[in-house]
Amino acid sequence: MASGKTPSSPRRVTLNHVAERAGVSRSAASFVMSGRTDQRLSAEVFARVRAAAEELGYTPNLTAKTLRTGRSGTVALVSDFVSTTSFASTMVRGALEELCQRDSLLFTVDTHGREELESRLLDSLLARNIDGVLYASMFTRSVTVPPVLKDTPVVLLNCLSDDGGGISVIPDEISAGEDAARLLLEAGHVRDIWFVGSMPPGQVGGTIWPPWAPLALSERREGIERALRNAGTSLAGSVVVEEDWDIANGRAAVAGLLASGARPRALICVNDAVAIGAGHALRAAGLRVPDDVSLVSFDGTPLAQAGEPALTTIALPHLEMGRRAASLLSDPDRTPRRLRIPMPVIPGGSIAGPRTGP
């Protein structure tokens, strides 16, 4: 009662208040606040409006602006599991960095690969006038972009559209495969090089979502085989990893290989977890890394540092992918294309030359 003028829920200050205070029309205030110089407003009006806005602590209501203009300054990352899984969350960081510079905000939703959920979330997002969609997948694969997005700018992040269209940002897995093979070749390996990570017969994906075939597998192998062929050699063989590419299954796969009597000199593992498991199996068999067997893997996860020695691994360029995808979202050029982002080699201590002798 005493202090009087402080309402319990203080009305937000609007453009009306600013115009009133500055003694100009609402239009003039609007032009100043949105920085439009094409209206030939006097410098003095500019200054007055700016000052009034400052004094009143004006912040424009973006909901109103969105309703009027149809643009919200927001973007959605729609993915299967990206935003909530540690594996690929660095892509979110890249996207966020880029969007922050563009003053755009990011919605994140995970659909868990469920169509009805995806459809509901997309409706909800579209009803909020999002300006674009980053359609992402946790691992590189082919996807179907929902038709409801046909009038919205979309960039595919870590996936390819099954209709061959769209703008995609994916890792350059083929070159990564070549690099893996080249690292071994340069160390002097020619024979007894095995690949660890084939799918069991009849299986295309892992247990999380069996029908999703990872592009990484086919393309990494393609690169590996090409590089070996160019060097006049080839893989000694390929080891199946059951179920998922995790430590336990990697260990079992390599234990099986060794039990079969094979004597590998180098293993190219489909990912870091399998390579860690491979390391365990080798040690259990009395073999040392890299003296007896060299190891190289893919993904560049923190697991690679847990190996002893640290694994030489070829990293998924998640940060750069996220950045590029977000930046392409605001590119006016919408012609379908695929950007392959290079995968950097992260050197470890798991590669040495082949032992001479038996």
Add this chain to the structure above:
Amino acid sequence: MASGKTPSSPRRVTLNHVAERAGVSRSAASFVMSGRTDQRLSAEVFARVRAAAEELGYTPNLTAKTLRTGRSGTVALVSDFVSTTSFASTMVRGALEELCQRDSLLFTVDTHGREELESRLLDSLLARNIDGVLYASMFTRSVTVPPVLKDTPVVLLNCLSDDGGGISVIPDEISAGEDAARLLLEAGHVRDIWFVGSMPPGQVGGTIWPPWAPLALSERREGIERALRNAGTSLAGSVVVEEDWDIANGRAAVAGLLASGARPRALICVNDAVAIGAGHALRAAGLRVPDDVSLVSFDGTPLAQAGEPALTTIALPHLEMGRRAASLLSDPDRTPRRLRIPMPVIPGGSIAGPRTGP
């Protein structure tokens, strides 16, 4: 020209269209669409409006609704690094699961601990009428909630407000510390139990953001020391880990301990990475885990599985924390309180009884 009626940018269908088609007023259509039964509309009107909406494929414009009602059905996760760092991203998953059930969408922003960036992002979020904020930190610590949020529902996720107020959801680190000690006590350990992970003198945080003191360190130690005291014993000592709690520094710390002549029977490591490094140092010294030295750690990250044997670790309950925080955001009861979420033990093979003999 032939097909005629398909405009290139098809106007979204609005409530007006629905009302017109159903032959009712806009109000009636609105009441039906928002499911308000308190207007005693006839069942027939309900059916007609529903049918019209269905036929036209009506989806309400939520921007308009937000402008009118002031509620947007969106929430923001504002954190230092949570949404883009693999370590704590599971909290996002928990929040998302809960929000999805409430038909709420999530904005994620990372402030990198920079105040001016946080302030800009918060303004941008508030200008979009977000309904609430999950104010989160990557690791458990004390924070200052920005005053600009005073009129917005806030839940602190993995942090505590330095003014003692607010609603917080944090891991129960003290009990976790007790559990770690108890696991060793139950295995028969009484003496030569060391803690690995103290801060160097004069340092309160890691290198990412030095002034941020992790609550985990003080509370885990508190729990450990209490449990040991209750069992009539105490730590043999505490080992400083330089810089960050990573594998390399953990290895160096334990190598130093062994070089000093200490003969630990059990190590309680401040996190999994340090424990992995500890394992390397032990092996290098010819000591076996768990036969010669038992290991227990905290966090429950995938790294724990990379150990050989797998580490027994006490996990951060990130998923549950995210869920609870999101659920508290819509709780009308805003009285300040702290929820301590239990940290589950993830059994590994790194604990055994103390060796008898010297």
Add this chain to the structure above:
DNA sequence: CTGAAAGCGCTTACAG
């Protein structure tokens, strides 16, 4: 150079 007016698509008292 400025100002009155329409309209983005909703919700919600209010009068009938």
Add this chain to the structure above:
DNA sequence: CTGAAAGCGCTTACAG
């Protein structure tokens, strides 16, 4: 039970 009207806070032709 229904309908005409106001208004949320902006932007933007358009007339002066």
